[in-house]
Amino acid sequence: MALKSEHREPVGIVVHDHGNGPEPCFRGDYAEKAAHDCSRGRGHGWGRGWTQWPVRVLLGALTLSVVVASGAAGIERYLSRKYMSPQAPLTQASITSADKAGWMSQGRELPDYAPPVVLTFHDVNKNSKSPYVLTPKAFDAQLTALEKAGYRTLSAKQFTNYMNGGPVPRRSVLLTFDDGTDGLWKYADRILAKHRMHGTIFLITGSMDKHRPYYLTWREIERMHRSGRWDFQSHTRAMHSVKPVDATGNTGAPLVNRLWLKDEGRRENAAEYRARVLHDLVGSVDDIVRHGMPTPSMFAVPFSDGPGQQDADSTDSQARHLLKELFPLVMTDHSSVPLTPSRRSASTGLVQRVEVYARTTPDRMLEDVGRNVQVPARAHRxxxxxxxxxxxxxxxxxxxxxxxxxxxxxxxxxxxxxxxxxxxxxxxxxxxxxxxxxxxxxxxxxxxxxxxxxxxxxxxxxxxxxxxxxxxxxxxxxxxxxxxxxxxxxxxxxxxxxxxxxxxxxxxxxxxxxxxxxxxxxxxxxxxxxxxxxxxxxxxxxxxxxxxxxxxxxx
The missing domain is CATH 2.60.120.560 (Exo-inulinase; domain 1)
Structure with missing residues (x-):
């Protein structure tokens, strides 16, 4: 059986699809069209010809940027969840008109202009049994009492300005918070904002980002700093603890004690003590500065209300000399000579604070503050x-x-x-x-x-x-x-x-x-x-x- 011969188009004709279905074209026309397409950058289709690599690189870069942005957003969400606790809803204390009237009355007996008083808080949190922790409602009541009694709060800069010889401010307090606990971000920040007040936190810098959720994170600290409501000072890097001080196992605070070197069977000598303490204190300052905050000018003595801490207050102790090298002002809650903020305490660089406990009522707090306000030397009875x-x-x-x-x-x-x-x-x-x-x-x-x-x-x-x-x-x-x-x-x-x-x-x-x-x-x-x-x-x-x-x- 003879094979059927294959049908071929004439040599000068080709079948080409120009987008409207197959149609015959003369080879001369096709060549001319193709050349015309190439001259317009199309070649035989989009992305072909001499422009194909720039186009592909551009598309790749766009795709990569989308992937990177998506990945960065995911990482940011992960870090935020890990290092940013959600803030609790604003809590408000139940305060009567009689409470407010009583607090206003307590304020009328004090001078309008006087050196500030420094208050010590530790933490604000719910459901804590610690005698140092205030509930959010209690903290709100404390700030309301201060407000009604005519007190304003100072920033760290305003406080140090007075202590450096600046003018006596209006009736005021410096609110300080020791340790740097997460409750200050979660609960206290919104309460502070409500009262338009300012706080100063003394950080154990080596504990930040660790022991979650007890301590603050650096992300939270940076956010608090940007709000303008908070300042951050030093509470050591890692000396808020007790360590062995002798062979029998007795312990003491590392700031004011030479530690026991177990491997060598002896206590630190003076040079070793000095090197260790300075390394910690300088490290705490560097930690704060590295996160975009001003160099600390104040230091709070760890365990300053506990036994054996008077040495940090003593003018002839080695700890006191080391602190003076780095910090113009040292805060304590216990001192053999209680010097609240004054020209006298400014000359010594040592300031005693008024501590606020969970059991401290707003009335008691105002009484304690009033007893520490500097008054003129005048009393008739x-x-x-x-x-x-x-x-x-x-x-x-x-x-x-x-x-x-x-x-x-x-x-x-x-x-x-x-x-x-x-x-x-x-x-x-x-x-x-x-x-x-x-x-x-x-x-x-x-x-x-x-x-x-x-x-x-x-x-x-x-x-x-x-x-x-x-x-x-x-x-x-x-x-x-x-x-x-x-x-x-x-x-x-x-x-x-x-x-x-x-x-x-x-x-x-x-x-x-x-x-x-x-x-x-x-x-x-x-x-x-x-x-x-x-x-x-x-x-x-x-x-x-x-x-x-x-x-x-x-x-």
Missing amino acids: PLFEPENWGGRQTTRTSFDVFLGKAPSTAQTPLYAKADYRPNSSVDWTDYSATALLGSLGNGTNQAALGVRTNSKEPMTVVITRNRATLLANGYKVASQPLDPKSEHTVTVRVGRDTTTAYVDGQVKLSHVSNRPSDQLSGGITIRSGINKAGDQWPVFRSLDIAPLEDASRRG
């Missing part, structure tokens, strides 16, 4: 303000012992002491105090009026029935006999460096200190003593405190 007398040594009796109202029994102590507004008189100078002392008996009892209380050189005038003695820091510097009688009037004038006492307007005792005047400011102390149980206690019949006349003119 301080003996009728028993609530303002602190530093008492009146075991088993009350303030009435100074007024001759306390019964004398075999259990009554032989000595009593009280300081007038000890935390509020830190800056007192150029003032006078006059006391009328009675019931001095036959010389078996004595009364004393002290000035410059809590200064580096407190002064005391001791009065018996027949003698006056002036003590400087407990040492006798002058003494004069008196006309024997049961009642004497004592006036003490306190200048910058000179203390002068007059007894009954005639006998004069004086002392000039060689210490710097910024170490000599301080307030008033009264003392009473008897030689044996059953003796008559001396009586403070009156006491008056007033500025010196020349100080008033300078005022």
Whole structure:
């Protein structure tokens, strides 16, 4: 069977699909069209010819950017979920109109302009049994009380400006928070924003991003910093703990103790202690700066309200010297000499704070703050303000012992002491105090009026029935006999460096200190003593405190 011959198109004709189905084309026309397409960049189709590689690279780059953006967004979502806790809804305390009126009343008794008071908080959280943790409602109530009493809050920069010699601010507080707990982001931040207040957090920088969800993360910290509501200072990098300090296993805070080197069977020497502590402190500063925040100017002593921490407050301790190398201001909740913010504490670089606990009511907090506000050296009837007398040594009796109202029994102590507004008189100078002392008996009892209380050189005038003695820091510097009688009037004038006492307007005792005047400011102390149980206690019949006349003119 003969094969059927294959049908072929004429040589000059081709079949080509131009987009409308197959159709014959003359080869000459096709060649011309193809050349025309190539000249327009199409070749035999889109992306072919000499432009195909730039187009493919562009498309690839676009695809890659979409993939990268999608991946980056995914990573960001993952990191946000891991390092950004969701903030809780704003919590509001139930506050009555009577509460608000009471808080406003407490504020009216204080000066409008005075050095700020520093408050210590630790954490704000729900369902905690810790005595240091406030609930969100309690924290809201605390801030409301401060607001109604007329307090404003300061930033770290504003506070250090005053401590560096700047003007006295309006009635204010510095809110500080130790450790850097996540509750400050989750709960406290929105409450702070509600009251338009400012907070300062002392971070244990080595714990951030760790031990979740207890501590803050650096992402949360950076967000808080950008809000303008928060400042961040140092609480060490990794010294908020206790470590062995001897071979028997006793422990102590690493900041103020030389640690036990177990492998070497000895304690650190001075050089090793210094190197370790400085490495930690410098590291904490670097951590904060590396995350875009200003260099810390303040430091809070770890465990500053616990036993054995007084060494960090001591002016001659190695820890104190190391802290002064890096931080102009050191905060503590416990100090042998409580110096709240003042010109005096600015000169030492050490500031005592007022701690707020879970049990602290708003009223109690305002009372504590009020007792630490610096007030003028003026009080006409301080003996009728028993609530303002602190530093008492009146075991088993009350303030009435100074007024001759306390019964004398075999259990009554032989000595009593009280300081007038000890935390509020830190800056007192150029003032006078006059006391009328009675019931001095036959010389078996004595009364004393002290000035410059809590200064580096407190002064005391001791009065018996027949003698006056002036003590400087407990040492006798002058003494004069008196006309024997049961009642004497004592006036003490306190200048910058000179203390002068007059007894009954005639006998004069004086002392000039060689210490710097910024170490000599301080307030008033009264003392009473008897030689044996059953003796008559001396009586403070009156006491008056007033500025010196020349100080008033300078005022």
